[in-house]
Amino acid sequence: MARTQSALPLLCLTTATLLALTACGTSNGSTEGQGSAPELTAQAEVGEGEGSLSILAWPGYVEDGTNDPAVDWVSSFEEETGCMVDFKPFGTSDEAVTLMRSGQYDVVSASGDASLRLIAGGDVEPVNVDLVESYEGIYPFLKDQLWNTVDGVNYGVPHGWGANVLMYRADQVTPAPTSWRSVFDDAEQNSGKVTAYDSPIYIADAAVYLMAHNPDLGITNPYALDADQLAAAVDLLKAQREHVGEYWSDVVKEVQSFASGSSVIGTTWQVGANIAQADGADVKTVLPEEGATGWSDTWMIGAESEHKNCAYKWLDHIASPEINAQVAEYFGESPATPAACELTQDASHCETYHSGDEEYASQIWYWTTPVADCIDGRTDVECTDYSEWTKAWTEIKG
């Protein structure tokens, strides 16, 4: 009896707390409208800089000389504009979306699998490209794409792009692979040493493979999969999982695996191959015959940013040929501006990365957020969206 009595006040307090929390949690229903971007307007002009700028970007995109004294394009920006840069790197697109949602960042380098989510969530605002001088020089095939333009409204300035290529240890994988088959149907040959990118977006890699080898499925865009097509991709990835030694999300960790031989074949970014080769690992990369997924980044401006003038100045700075050349060379990607190819230290850089090679670029399916409205134009079916891909990814990894 005494026990019950002493527990009673605590119980009351708990209930009160629960009720209080519940009261906060009423539904507002404002996030229901799917697919359309919130009404936001772009700047009409660029004024004086506000003195500071916080940047959210992939590691390697914002260098101020602290990592390597020779690599610095932030100091010149700070001197020219007076906007002091505060840089925060992110590791995955999903992390970028979460961080951007906090409203603390003025600009972000969003890949295609993040940009649509940011636009739909009202986290980024339209960009008036007329105010960005360097915009004109950018490759036309990067402009007005699915991941940076919605309903004809432009949401940012294209940055570099690259493919998710196939990397292999040349001393251990013979003959040299030319097809994604070696990580799917033939994964057995390197069982336990296959690696794959640890993100739901990797499902698109399986879809690219199926598109070439299983035409009956009718996949025409790896980011527009109906339920049956997704199931086929999931089956393929589940079969692959038996032979996967490790999924990677951190490119440095992946490079280490290749260096030690724990992984011998799998998907990578060119920057990973560059690091591995610089470390002396005998790795090679290839763009397989089926084509590949890839990424194309867009510099976007936060809707809640208080430093929009500095933000526009940054967009202009990063897309200018001199800076674009430096970033592309340091990061290991194709520059977005043809003029940058003349300015790289390694004269063959643009050749290595197939910059401006439209045929090469046309083999790349740039990361795009999967949404319910099929982006391949089908209207008779509903496509699977990113949350379904995420659930499927958990299931694949088992």
Next chain:
Amino acid sequence: MSVDTRPADAAPGRPSRQALSALLYRRGRLRLAGLLTAPAAWLILVYIAALSALLITALWTVDTFTGKVSTTWTLDNLIQVTTDPVYQTIALRTLRIAVLVTVVDMVLALPIAFFIAKVASPRWRGVLVVAILMPLWASYLVKAYAWRNVLAEGGLLEWLGINSPGYSEAAVVIALSYIWLPYMILPIHAGFERVPDSLLEASSDLGAKPLATLRLVILPILVPSIIAGTIFTFALTLGDYITAQIVGGTTQMLGTVVYANVGAANNLPLASAVALIPIAVIMAYLLIVRRTGALNNL
């Protein structure tokens, strides 16, 4: 209560303070409330409110397109987490890893703790306890990455001629056992210290062999300490997500699923639902071991 036991108002200097103590003395409930307010507030704010927030978040959903949390009530997440075979597999795997880590640590910690508490000379005792504590001064990440190198192909283990399990579930068990070992040794060591030497001498005087002494005298006294240690290793393993990512290869644990859903998929409600599983498991475990008195040994 017929006799008035109140002390006479002897000190007239501080009437207000005296009035307060007199009031508290007369009103038992007020006194109790005063004593309990601070700890209860702490408990409610930090623990119960956080848990309730977790539970409530688990009942929300995420707008699939924008990825924002939408505050409409649904049981979908809880149903999915409890019925989907994938989450059952992951929960069972996590449980298996936690049990294995606990057993490995227990087997390693018992002789070590016994040696420190009962065999080593007093001078060495201090040195050994510091040696046990020392790994705790190093960063968790450094230790996990060190194991990544040790277990790698051509790593230290293979160099020593031992077959490395590679990045796998076994690797997770090994790395976590190493990382949590001090949390097992310390409570068991404290338990051994509490076993009086005279008891062991009495046992041997009465003709018991060392093993019998261990089984009949030491172990019963030690059980609460061992369980106290298992609570640490078990609970810490259930919630871990870093080691699994570093040496786990393809191994998914509850922690990595929570991490993937919060950090990557942006699905806080589903992550909350998954996070409720280890909470339920550890609460069940605490309820079971409550009667052994282990909680007094924490």
